[in-house]
Amino acid sequence: MQVTITVNNRSITRDVEARTLLVDFIRGELALTGTHVGCDTSQCGACTVLVDGKSIKSCTMLAVEADGHEVSTIESLEKNGELHPMQAAFRECHGLQCGFCTPGMVMSTVDLLQNNANPSEPEIREWLEGNICRCTGYHNIVKAVQHCASGTKGA
Amino acid sequence: MGSIGQPLKRKEDHRFLTGRGKYTDDIVRPNQAYAYFVRSPYAHAKINGIDKAEAEKADGVVAIFTGADLEGIGGVPCGWQIHNKDGTPMAEPPHPALCTDKALFVGDEVAIVIAETKAQAKAAAQLVMVDYEPLPAVSSIKAAIAEGAPLVHADAANNRCFDWHLGEKDPVDAAFAKADHVVEMDVVNNRLVPNAMEPRSAICEYDPSSDMTTLWTTSQNPHLIRLLLGAFVLQIPEHKLRVIAPDVGGGFGSKIYLYAEETVVTWAARKLARPVKWTAERTESFQADAHGRDQIGHARLALDKDGNFLGLHIKNKANMGAYLSTFAPAVPTYLHGTLFAGVYKTPAIYVEVEAVFTNTAPVDAYRGAGRPEATYQLERLVDKAAAQLGMDKIELRRKNMIPKEAFPYQTPVALQYDTGDFIACLDLGLKSADWDGFEARREEAKKRGKLRGIGISTYLEACGIAPSALVGQLGARAGLYESATIRVHPTGSVTVFTGTHSHGQGHETAFAQIVADHFGVDFEAVDIQHGDTSQTAFGMGTYGSRSLAVGGSAIVKAADKVVAKGKKIAAHLLEASEADIEFEDGKFTVKGTDRSKTFGEVALTAYVPHNYPIEEVEPGLEETAFYDPKNFTYPGGCHICELEVDPETGMIEVCNITVADDVGRVINPMIVEGQIHGGVAQGVGQALYEGCIYDDDGQLLTGSYMNYTMPRAADLPMMTVGNHVTPCTHNPVGAKGVGEVGSIGVTPAVINAVVDALSPLGVKDIEMPATPQRVWAAIRAAQG
Ligand code: FES
Ligand code: FES
Numbered sequence: 001m002q003v004t005i006t007v008n009n010r011s012i013t014r015d016v017e018a019r020t021l022l023v024d025f026i027r028g029e030l031a032l033t034g035t036h037v038g039c040d041t042s043q044c045g046a047c048t049v050l051v052d053g054k055s056i057k058s059c060t061m062l063a064v065e066a067d068g069h070e071v072s073t074i075e076s077l078e079k080n081g082e083l084h085p086m087q088a089a090f091r092e093c094h095g096l097q098c099g100f101c102t103p104g105m106v107m108s109t110v111d112l113l114q115n116n117a118n119p120s121e122p123e124i125r126e127w128l129e130g131n132i133c134r135c136t137g138y139h140n141i142v143k144a145v146q147h148c149a150s151g152t153k154g155a
Numbered sequence: 156m157g158s159i160g161q162p163l164k165r166k167e168d169h170r171f172l173t174g175r176g177k178y179t180d181d182i183v184r185p186n187q188a189y190a191y192f193v194r195s196p197y198a199h200a201k202i203n204g205i206d207k208a209e210a211e212k213a214d215g216v217v218a219i220f221t222g223a224d225l226e227g228i229g230g231v232p233c234g235w236q237i238h239n240k241d242g243t244p245m246a247e248p249p250h251p252a253l254c255t256d257k258a259l260f261v262g263d264e265v266a267i268v269i270a271e272t273k274a275q276a277k278a279a280a281q282l283v284m285v286d287y288e289p290l291p292a293v294s295s296i297k298a299a300i301a302e303g304a305p306l307v308h309a310d311a312a313n314n315r316c317f318d319w320h321l322g323e324k325d326p327v328d329a330a331f332a333k334a335d336h337v338v339e340m341d342v343v344n345n346r347l348v349p350n351a352m353e354p355r356s357a358i359c360e361y362d363p364s365s366d367m368t369t370l371w372t373t374s375q376n377p378h379l380i381r382l383l384l385g386a387f388v389l390q391i392p393e394h395k396l397r398v399i400a401p402d403v404g405g406g407f408g409s410k411i412y413l414y415a416e417e418t419v420v421t422w423a424a425r426k427l428a429r430p431v432k433w434t435a436e437r438t439e440s441f442q443a444d445a446h447g448r449d450q451i452g453h454a455r456l457a458l459d460k461d462g463n464f465l466g467l468h469i470k471n472k473a474n475m476g477a478y479l480s481t482f483a484p485a486v487p488t489y490l491h492g493t494l495f496a497g498v499y500k501t502p503a504i505y506v507e508v509e510a511v512f513t514n515t516a517p518v519d520a521y522r523g524a525g526r527p528e529a530t531y532q533l534e535r536l537v538d539k540a541a542a543q544l545g546m547d548k549i550e551l552r553r554k555n556m557i558p559k560e561a562f563p564y565q566t567p568v569a570l571q572y573d574t575g576d577f578i579a580c581l582d583l584g585l586k587s588a589d590w591d592g593f594e595a596r597r598e599e600a601k602k603r604g605k606l607r608g609i610g611i612s613t614y615l616e617a618c619g620i621a622p623s624a625l626v627g628q629l630g631a632r633a634g635l636y637e638s639a640t641i642r643v644h645p646t647g648s649v650t651v652f653t654g655t656h657s658h659g660q661g662h663e664t665a666f667a668q669i670v671a672d673h674f675g676v677d678f679e680a681v682d683i684q685h686g687d688t689s690q691t692a693f694g695m696g697t698y699g700s701r702s703l704a705v706g707g708s709a710i711v712k713a714a715d716k717v718v719a720k721g722k723k724i725a726a727h728l729l730e731a732s733e734a735d736i737e738f739e740d741g742k743f744t745v746k747g748t749d750r751s752k753t754f755g756e757v758a759l760t761a762y763v764p765h766n767y768p769i770e771e772v773e774p775g776l777e778e779t780a781f782y783d784p785k786n787f788t789y790p791g792g793c794h795i796c797e798l799e800v801d802p803e804t805g806m807i808e809v810c811n812i813t814v815a816d817d818v819g820r821v822i823n824p825m826i827v828e829g830q831i832h833g834g835v836a837q838g839v840g841q842a843l844y845e846g847c848i849y850d851d852d853g854q855l856l857t858g859s860y861m862n863y864t865m866p867r868a869a870d871l872p873m874m875t876v877g878n879h880v881t882p883c884t885h886n887p888v889g890a891k892g893v894g895e896v897g898s899i900g901v902t903p904a905v906i907n908a909v910v911d912a913l914s915p916l917g918v919k920d921i922e923m924p925a926t927p928q929r930v931w932a933a934i935r936a937a938q939g
Contacts, residue, residue, distance in 0.1 A: 019274070033181035034174015036404070038352045039437040043860035046352060074174035087172040091164055094829045098659030099171025100352040100404025106172065121873070128868035132860070134352050134405050135659045137836030137897075138868040140829060 003067040007032070008076035016063045022056075023047045025063035026073060034074040034103045038132070045131030048104035049073050055111035057130065074103035077110070086110050086148045095144035097135035105131050109145045118149050158668040158678050162825035165664040166683075167657070176402040179356035179373050184430035187358065188217045190420055191276035192433070193266040193283045194442065195258030198292035198514035198853020199305065202256055202285060205266060210282035215275030218427060219283065220419070221266045222255035228422060229388040231415055233479040234379075236630045237317045237488050237510075245317035245510075248308035250478035252388070252418045258287070259307060259477035260514050261855050262442025264415045269423060269431055292514035292853035296451055296472045299511040307477055307512035316475050316510040317484065321492040322568050326503035327457075330466025334457035338540040344528040345923045346449035346474070346847040347840075348863060349521045351658075353404020354435035355444065357417035359424035366395050368425055372417050374400040375410045375656050376696020379633070381688045383413040383481070389422060393688075400686040403658035407837070408520040409444045410658070411698050412481035416443070441858045446847055447521020449474035450487060450528050454536045462546050464555045466503040469495055469532065473510045473518075480519035484510065489569075489629045490617075490699075491525030496566035497533045498577040498615045498791060499555040504567045514853040520698065522837050522898040526616045534612040534903035535920075538910070542919070548907075549585065552613050553578065559881075570617055572789045573884045575817060580879050581613055584793030584815035587877050593797070605799040607810075608912025612904040615791030618892040619704030619883075623783050636783035637701070638692045639709035641670065641717050643776040645762035647755030648680040651713075654694015655706035656686050659833075660894065661826040662702060666710055668822050669888065673714040674754050675741020692779050700892030703822065704788045704883065711887040712780035720776065721757045727768040728752050728760060788883050790891040792816035794835070794900040796908040802916075805931030807843060807909065809870070812901060815877040819891030827893050828876045834897020835874055840866040841898070842905035846924045864924070913937070 004013045007030060014029055026032045026049065035058060038046035047059040050072040058071075077084035083091065086106050096102040105128070112119060112127045119127065124145045125138070133141060170176050207219045231250040238244055254265045266283050270276035291305040298304060299314040307314055331337060357372040368391055374380050377398040384398070385391040403410060416433055424431040435443070452471030459465055473487035492506035537555075541548035557564050559576040566572065585591070593609045600607035620626070623634035640652040651670055655662060667681040674681075684690055697706075718738050725743030726733040735746045744751040752760075760767060761776040795813040800806070814831055821827050844864040848856045857863040882889030902923070909925045910918060917937040921929060 017274075027181075031183070032174065033178075034176070036178070036353070037180070037434075038354070038404075039860055041437065041859045041861050044352060044437075074172075078173050083169075083172060090172055091168045094162075094165070094825045096168060096171055097661070097829060097833060098351070098353065098405040099167070099176045099402065100178065102171050103174050122869070125868040125871075132352065132865050132867060134350055134407070134837070134865070135833045136829060137832035137834075137866075137874065138871055139832040139874055142868065142873070 001064055003064055005066045006070040008072055018064055020063040021059055022061040022063050022066050023058035026058060032073050032075050036100055036103060038100065043130065043132065045104040045108060046101050048107045048131065050107055050111060055108045074107060077106065084110065085151055089144040089148035089151065093140045093144035093147050095136065095141040101131060101133040105133065105141055112145065113149055157672050159672050159822050160824065163664060163668060163678060163823060165661050166667060167661065167663045178353055178402045178404055179358060179371050180434045182358055182371050182401065184358060184360050187430035187432050188269045188271060189273040189276045190423065190431050190433035191268050191273065191280045192264050192416065193268060193280050193285065195254065195261060195263040195265055197258060197287055197289045198261050198294060199290040200258045200287040201290060202254060202258060202265065203288055204286040206284040209284065210268060210279045213275065213279035213282055215271035216279045217269045217271065218423065219266060219268050220423060222251055222253040225253055225422065228252065231413055231418060232383055232387045233483065234481045234632050235485040236632065237319050237484040238630065239318045240320050245484055246311040246315065247479060248311055252415045260516050261853060262439065262516060263477065264419065267419050267423060294514055294849040294851060294853040296474050296511055296513065299513045307514055311512055314511045316512055318509045319488050320505065320507045322505040324505045327466040327468050327505040330457045330503045334465050335460040336458040336544055337455060338458065338536060338543050339453065339455040340536055340539055340920065342452050342454060342532045342535055343922055344448045344450040344531060345841060347447040347521055347845050348441055348847050349407045349409035349444060349447055350865060351405030351407055351409055354437060354440045355410065355414065355416065356434040357420045358430060358432040359421045360430040361425040361428055363428050367397065368395060368421065369397045369399065370417065370421050371399045371401060373403050373410050374398070375403065375406040375658060375698055377656065377686055377688050378654060378694045379696055380413055384418060384421060388418055397689045400656055403656065406658045407522040408447065408524060408698060411696065412445055412519055437860065438858055441863065442855060443516060445480045445517045445519035446476065447518065448528060449518050452532055454532050456536050456540055458540060458544065462544055462551050462554060464499055464501040467495055467501050469506040471508045473508055474513050474515065475510050476513060476515045476517035478517050480517035483517060483519045486520050486525040491529050493568050493570050493617060494526050494529035495533060495568055497530065498557060498613050500557045502567065506568065515849050522834060523895045526895065527838065527899045527902055530612065530614045530899050531903045534614060535906065538907045548611065553581065570787060573786055574881045575615065575789055575791060576879060576881050577613060577791065580792040580815045580817055583877050583879050584795050584813055587815060587875055588795040588797065588813035590795065600799055606802055606912040607799045608908040609795065609797045610904045610907030610911055611793065611795050612900050612907065613793045614900045615789055616896060616899045617787040617789055618700035618895060619784055619788030620699035620701050621787060622785060633695065635695055636781050637706040637709040638694050638779065638781045639706065639713045640692055640779040641713040641777065643717060643758045645759050647676060647758045649674065649676060651681065651683045651710060652691040653683060653685045653706050653710065654691050654696065655702040656697045660697065660702060660830065661823065665703060665822045665826055666707060669707055669710055670714060673711065676754060700894035703888060703890040704886055704892050705782060705784050707888040707890060708886040709780050709782035712782050713778045716778035716780060717776060720772065720778065723768060723772045724757050724760050725752045728766065785885040788819065788891040790816060790818045790893065790896050792900060794904040796901065796904040798908050798912065800909065800912045800930060802934055805927035805934065807925065807930065809839060809872050811872050812874045814874060815879060816896050817879050817881055818893040818896060819883040820880060820889030821878065822890065830893045831876050831897045832874055834895060835901045836866050836871055838898040838901035839871060839905055842902045842923055842925060844870065844924050
C-alpha cells in the first residue's frame with residue numbers, strides 16, 4: 001500500500017505492507033533509529049513519537065494509519081544546533097543514563113507541557129504511566145520536566 | 156580548577172537526547188538477513204524430531220539450523236567453578252547452544268530461522284515442526300529438592316549443582332550453646348527479571364577475504380564475549396574475532412553473559428557468509444535473559460542478654476535455573492556468603508548454600524548479585540531480633556556495628572574491610588530522614604486512616620571486583636583486573652581506551668574528569684573510548700560496581716606512566732635532571748624555579764622529536780596499564796524508607812527514601828546520585844512490585860509487562876541522597892563503587908517499613924513483593 005507521511009517536516013511517499021508498524025517504518029524505512037522498541041505489548045513508551053503534535057506509541061499504530069498525517073520523532077527536536085528546552089532539561093538534570101528510554105520520555109513530556117504548562121509532581125508521574133525507565137528511578141526525569149516547565153513559564 | 160567532585164554534565168547525553176545513540180539494533184549491514192528463534196513451549200520435553208521442510212519452503216527463508224547442525228561446536232561455558240563441602244567440584248552439565256535431544260525450560264533455543272526479513276523469519280518459525288514429548292518438570296527450588304523429583308540433568312543427582320559452605324561451624328555451634336536469645340526466620344528472595352530497557356540484540360558479519368568475524372552485541376564486556384565465544388565455543392582465534400558493544404541500553408548484569416543466541420548468530424553468519432541479525436522481542440527477554448535472585452533460606456542469630464550478636468548460621472538454597480550461566484555459581488556463594496558479617500562484629504558465622512537446577516531460565520547476577528539477598532536476610536533478621544528482645548532497632552544495630560577504629564577489619568567470612576564509618580552513615584541517615592520525628596507522622600497518618608511505617612537497613616557490600624589471584628582460588632576461570640590505554644595526541648588532546656563498558660553509568664564523563672585533572676587539561680580535550688575489542692588492549696568489562704574502582708585505577712596508572720615519560724622529555728627540554736622535574740596543574744616545572752614546559756609542549760615534542768633524548772626515550776606519548784585490585788571495595792551506609800499502607804486495600808504508598816551512603820571518593824556527584832536513584836528503584840521494585848513466577852509445570856506466568864510489574868514513575872517518591880565519604884585505602888582513585896548500593900541497601904528497609912506499619916496489627920513478616928493482595932491478606936490474617 002502506498003502511504004504519504006510527513007515525517008519531521010519532510011513528505012515521504014513509500015509502499016508499505018499493510019501490517020507494517022509505524023515504528024518499523026520509522027526505524028527500518030527511514031533509518032530514524034532514535035525511536036526505540038522496548039517491548040511487544042505497548043507498555044514501555046520507548047517508541048513514543050508525536051503524530052499531529054500528540055504523543056503516540058508508534059508500536060501501537062500501523063504505518064498506513066499515519067497516511068496523510070504529520071509525524072515528529074526525536075531527531076526533529078534540535079533546531080539549528082540548539083537542543084529543545086526539554087532535551088536541554090534532561091541533560092541539565094541528568095534525566096537519562098543509558099539513553100534507551102530517553103527519546104520516548106522526551107517526546108512524551110514535550111506533549112505533557114503542551115497540555116499542562118506547569119504540571120505538579122504527581123501530574124508528571126501520572127503522565128509518565130506509559131513510559132518505563134529502568135535506569136534513573138524517575139527522580140531526575142521528574143526534575144527535568146519541572147526544570148523545563150519552570151524555564152518555559154511565561155515564555 | 157579541577158573537575159573531580161564537580162557535577163559536570165555528561166558528554167554522552169547529546170547523542171542520546173537527539174536520537175543519535177547507536178545501539179546494536181540500529182546497526183544495518185549490507186545484505187543482512189534476520190534471525191528468529193524457535194523456542195521450547197515446554198519446561199521440560201524430549202525432542203523426538205524436528206521437521207523443517209515446510210518452513211524451509213516459506214517466503215524469504217535463507218536457512219534453518221537446529222542443534223544437529225551445530226555438531227562439533229562447544230557448549231555455552233560457565234566461568235566459575237564452585238566446590239562442594241567435600242571438595243568435589245560442582246555438577247556442570249553441558250549447555251548446547253541449540254537443544255539437541257531435550258529442551259529444559261520455556262524459551263530454550265531449539266532452532267534458528269534465518270530469512271530476508273524479520274517478519275519472514277518469524278512466520279517461517281511457526282512452520283518448524285518440533286516433535287516434543289513433554290516430561291515432568293521442576294519449576295521451583297522446593298520442587299527440585301522434593302523426594303523423587305524429576306531430574307533436570309540426568310547426571311546431577313537430586314538436581315543438586317553444589318553444596319557449599321563458608322566459615323567455621325564449631326564456633327557458631329558454641330555461640331548458640333551459650334546464647335541467651337536465638338532469633339530465627341525463613342526468608343524468600345523473590346525471583347526477578349532484570350529488564351534492561353534495550354532488549355538483547357546481536358548482528359554478526361563475516362568477511363571471507365580477511366577471515367574476519369565482527370559481532371556487534373549488547374554486552375557489558377565485549378572482551379569476555381570474544382574470549383568465551385572465540386576460544387571456548389567456536390574456535391575462532393582472538394585476532395580474527397572482533398566484538399563490539401556499541402551503545403547499550405542498560406544491563407544490570409543481564410548483558411554480562413555469553414548466551415546461546417549470539418553464539419548461534421555468529422556461527423550462522425560465518426556459515427552463510429552473510430550478516431545475520433537478531434533482536435529479542437520483550438517476550439524473549441522475559442523467557443531467556445538470565446534472571447536474578449531466587450533464593451530461599453533460613454537464618455539464625457544468637458545473642459547474649461544485652462543484645463550482642465554472638466553467632467550467625469545461614470542455611471540457604473539457590474535456584475540456578477536449567478543451565479549454568481556465565482557467573483551463576485559465584486552469585487549465591489562468594490558474592491553472597493561473604494556478606495553476612497555486614498556492618499556488624501558478629502564473631503562467628505557459618506553459611507551453607509545448596510544450589511539446584513530447575514526447569515526455568517538460567518539465574519545469574521542481577522544488580523547486586525548475591526549481596527542484596529544476604530543483606531535482605533541479615534537486615535530482616537536484625538529487625539526481628541530487636542522486636543523479639545524488645546530493644547530499639549537503632550540501638551541494637553549501633554551496639555553491634557564495627558567501630559571505625561577497628562579497620563582494617565577481618566570478618567569471619569573471608570573478607571577484610573579496609574575502611575568505613577558505619578555509625579557516621581547511620582547518624583547522617585537518621586538525621587536526614589528525621590527518624591526522631593516519625594511517631595508524630597505516624598499519628599498524623601492514623602488520623603487519615605493510614606498505617607505509616609518506617610524501616611531502616613544498615614549495610615555494606617563488597618564490590619570493585621576483584622583481585623585475580625584471590626578469585627582464582629575461589630573458582631573464577633578468569634582474572635578480574637582492568638586495562639587502560641591513554642593516547643596523548645601531538646597537540647595535547649587525549650583519547651583514553653578503557654576495558655570497562657558504559658551502558659548508562661557515564662564513564663565518558665567521569666573518566667574524562669579523572670584524566671583532565673591528572674594532566675591539567677581541559678575536560679573537553681579528553682575522549683573516552685570503550686566497547687570495541689579491536690581498540691582496547693583487553694578488558695573485563697563492567698559489573699560488580701568495578702568500573703571506577705578498577706577501570707578508573709587502571710586509567711590513573713596509565714596516566715602516571717604518561718607523566719613519568721613526560722618528565723624525561725621535559726627534563727631534556729629544560730636541561731635539568733629528571734629527578735628535579737615536578738608535574739602539577741598541567742606543567743612540568745624544574746623544582747624551585749619558574750622554568751617549565753606545558754603538557755601540550757611536551758606532547759608535541761614527543762611527536763616532533765627534533766630536540767629529544769632519543770637514546771633513552773622513544774617518541775610518542777601513549778601508555779597502557781593493567782590494574783589488578785588488591786582487595787574488594789566496601790561501600791555501604793544506611794537506607795531509610797517511610798511509607799503508608801491503606802488498610803482497606805493493602806495499597807502501599809512509598810512516602811520517602813533516604814540514603815546515607817559511603818561510596819568512597821566521588822568523581823561526579825550528579826552521576827553518583829543518579830546511580831543510587833536507579834538502584835533504589837530496582838530495590839523498591841523487588842520489595843513491592845516485581846516477581847517472576849513460573850507455575851508448577853514451568854510455564855512462565857510473568858512473561859510481559861502485562862503481568863510483571865515494573866516500577867513506574869508514580870510508584871516511586873523523590874529520594875534524598877546523602878554521602879559520608881571514607882576513601883578506599885587501596886586503590887589510587889579512592890572510589891568504592893556505587894552501581895549496586897541502591898539495590899542492595901534499600902530492599903530490607905522497605906520491607907522493614909511495611910512490617911513496622913503493620914506491626915500494630917500483629918503482622919511480623921511479609922513476603923516480597925509486598926503486593927496489595929499480600930498486604931491485605933496479612934492484615935486480615937493478623938486480625939483473625
Ligand atoms: S515499544 Fe512501543 S510501548 Fe514498548
Ligand atoms: S535511561 Fe536507561 S531506561 Fe531510562
